[in-house]
Amino acid sequence: MIDRSFIGxxxxxxxxxxxxxxxxxxxxxxxxxxxxxxxxxxxxxxxxRDIPAPLTFVFTLDLERDDPFYFIxxxxxxxxxxxxxxxxxxxxxxxxxxxxxxxxxKVVDIYDKKGGAMEFVILETxxxxxxxxxxxxxxxxxxxxxxx
Amino acid sequence: MSSVENTVTFASxxxxxxxxxxxxxxxxxxxxxxxxxxxxxxxPIHIDIDFSKAAGMPDVFAHGMLNMAYLGHLLTAWVPQTxxxxxxxxxxxxxxxxxxxxxxxxxxxxxxxxxxxxxVEATDQNGEVKLAxxxxxxxx
Numbered sequence: 001m002i003d004r005s006f007i008g009x010x011x012x013x014x015x016x017x018x019x020x021x022x023x024x025x026x027x028x029x030x031x032x033x034x035x036x037x038x039x040x041x042x043x044x045x046x047x048x049r050d051i052p053a054p055l056t057f058v059f060t061l062d063l064e065r066d067d068p069f070y071f072i073x074x075x076x077x078x079x080x081x082x083x084x085x086x087x088x089x090x091x092x093x094x095x096x097x098x099x100x101x102x103x104x105x106k107v108v109d110i111y112d113k114k115g116g117a118m119e120f121v122i123l124e125t126x127x128x129x130x131x132x133x134x135x136x137x138x139x140x141x142x143x144x145x146x147x148x
Numbered sequence: 149m150s151s152v153e154n155t156v157t158f159a160s161x162x163x164x165x166x167x168x169x170x171x172x173x174x175x176x177x178x179x180x181x182x183x184x185x186x187x188x189x190x191x192p193i194h195i196d197i198d199f200s201k202a203a204g205m206p207d208v209f210a211h212g213m214l215n216m217a218y219l220g221h222l223l224t225a226w227v228p229q230t231x232x233x234x235x236x237x238x239x240x241x242x243x244x245x246x247x248x249x250x251x252x253x254x255x256x257x258x259x260x261x262x263x264x265x266x267x268v269e270a271t272d273q274n275g276e277v278k279l280a281x282x283x284x285x286x287x288x
Contacts, residue, residue, distance in 0.1 A: 022186070029179070029186035030217040031172045034224060046228070055220035055235050059213055063188030079191065080203035084212040088236030094229065139236075 002075050002110050002119050002144070010106045011071060016064040020097035023051045026060065040097070053095035058127050058138050059087070062103050071105065071123055077144050085120065086141040092127075092134035100130040108139070119144040156227050158262040158287040167253035167266070170222045174248045175210050183214045210243035215270045215279050222251035222268060227285050233263070237281030248273040253283070262287050 020040065027037040035042040036052065043051045053061075067073055072082060095101060105125040112119045121142045127135035173179075177195075184195050189211055192199035200208045216237055223232055243249065253268035263286055270279040 025182075025186040026217075029182040030214065030221065032221060034221075047230075052229055054217065055223065055229060055232060056213055056216050060187045060189075063190075068188060068190065080193065080199070082191075084239050086236065086238045087212065087216055088234070090234050091232055 001112070001116060002077060002121065004110055006075055006107045006121075007110050008107065010104060011074070014062065014065055014103045014105075016061050016101055016103070018053055018057075018061070018095055018097055018099045018101060020051050022060075023053060023057070023097055026054065026057065030054075043096070048094060048096055050097040053097075053099075055089060055091075056087075057095065058089065058101075058103070058125065058135070059140070061101055061127070062105065062125055062138075071107065071121070072142070075121065077121070077142075081145045081147070083143045083145065084140065085143040086139075088139045089136060090138075091136040093129065095127070095129065095135050101135065102128045117146055117148065119146060156287060158258070158264065161255050161258070161264055161287065163255050163258060165255040167222060167226045167268075169250055169252045170218070170225055171248065171250040172218050174246050175214070175243065177208065177245065179214070180208060180210060180245070183211055183217075187211065187213060187217075189213060205242075207245055209245060210247065212239040212243075212279070215239075215243055215249055216281075218249055219251050219253075219268050219270055219279060219281055222253055223266075223283055223285070226253075227287065231285045231287060232283060233286050234284040235281065236283075237268070237279045240277050240280050243270075243272065243278045247278075249278065 024038045036046045108124045109122040124139045126137045251270050253266050256267050257265040266283045268281045
């Protein structure tokens, strides 16, 4: 069982830069067809300061930690038993190449189903840019399949 | 000029309208390796068959976030990204290696404030639903 005292726990903030090269690699790896996601000039012509981070990219930014599986490891969850159950985003100001983003993650809930065979962890992450502007948030639900 | 050519407006959309579907190439082991590197998700269950088998899976399988990125492309091919206010999904089923994913969506509600609610789905070549999601977009 995951220690329920993690509910409400915040993790140390992550401050990370948004690199154009990383955005281009992400576009290539995801079959992106819209040039604003790899070409600065196209992005600027479309009204962005620079290449915009795509809709799911905050998830990638939060992996830029010394330990990308920080909350999983801190809660002593076995990575091999983890599945991604749900993922949600809300959006504020667009994130663009060159931004410096601060991410703060907090455990909002832990619960179990099927008599503890499956546990659920809900982690909410809020993002701000270097100007203190709200970039939105993401909420992930991970499912832990506990062996019988 | 936006690279989204057709301007979708609140007045122009109706409940039941379908978004233009977007299909992707078959997911290969290379796709997963490149996505692991680009996304920073190095969970070996997606790239290391030895690890996957030890975890009780028959093979590596796609990152849920790869499919969610594909669903995101569906949205931003329809409206500019700045129109998207909320986007969420459930990962309904594991997406196997070699799957060909198609993303579809439809308008389910028009709300006060020029907001349009969508349901979106990622399915494989057998029509099996892999991701079932929602989005809220604000239209001009």
